[in-house]
Amino acid sequence: MRIVRFCKDRKAPPIWGWLAADRVGVLDGSPFDEFRREEAVLSLESVQTFSPVIPGKIVCVGRNYPAHAAEHGADVPVLPLLFLKPPSAVIGPGQAILLPPQSHHVEHEAELAVVISQKAHWVRPEDTADYILGFTVANDVTARDLQKRDGQWTRGKGFDTFCPLGPWIETEFDPADALITCNVNGQMRQMGSTRDMVFTVPHLVAFISSVMTLEPGDVILTGTPAGVGPLVDGDEVTVDIEGLGSLSNPVRAGMRGG
């Protein structure tokens, strides 16, 4: 099943929905609890969609693909290298990534995202499937100059709009071997397969749950393949994951609001 958050009209708050091909139906209840699927009668094009989840926390994994670690001259870590992005960074499909004035070098990072279904604490790798609602597409947008200058990553990874997620949560997706690509203005920048991950999805969920309790709706970004590169004002960046979906966002200079 594909799960979305959408608005039937502009004045209404987002609600849960599910997709049948290009039709949307209301998902009455919550995908983290009990729900009932109403008939899918609305066309996907006629509704506004949002990030398919509002995470309480976003746990990210650095250098989880050897070729990406190598392009930054870094070794592959012995244990998963964790960092956090704030929920205020989340935007949905089609929403603009805003380039902050403090940075002169913002880059895309195409990533597979895991959506947690229930509270997870010290889960074993072989049991993690029970704690995963599904998967979505992410872009771990990074101010590379600030990341390097600060020596830790909170500022470089944490700006508003630096975590596009979507377009939906796919509950049937198999993360073992899927092609991940990133295009900027139609030009291929990144290509890799999830099979090249140093630490697999079950290993990551188990490892993170031994550090912090994962809650329903929490999101894990699983690292990026090689080929990260700059984004500039006017770009359109698209992350595709085979069998999952395609997430596109325009890039604009400036700050949110105002």
Ligand code: ZN
């Ligand atoms: Zn990343």
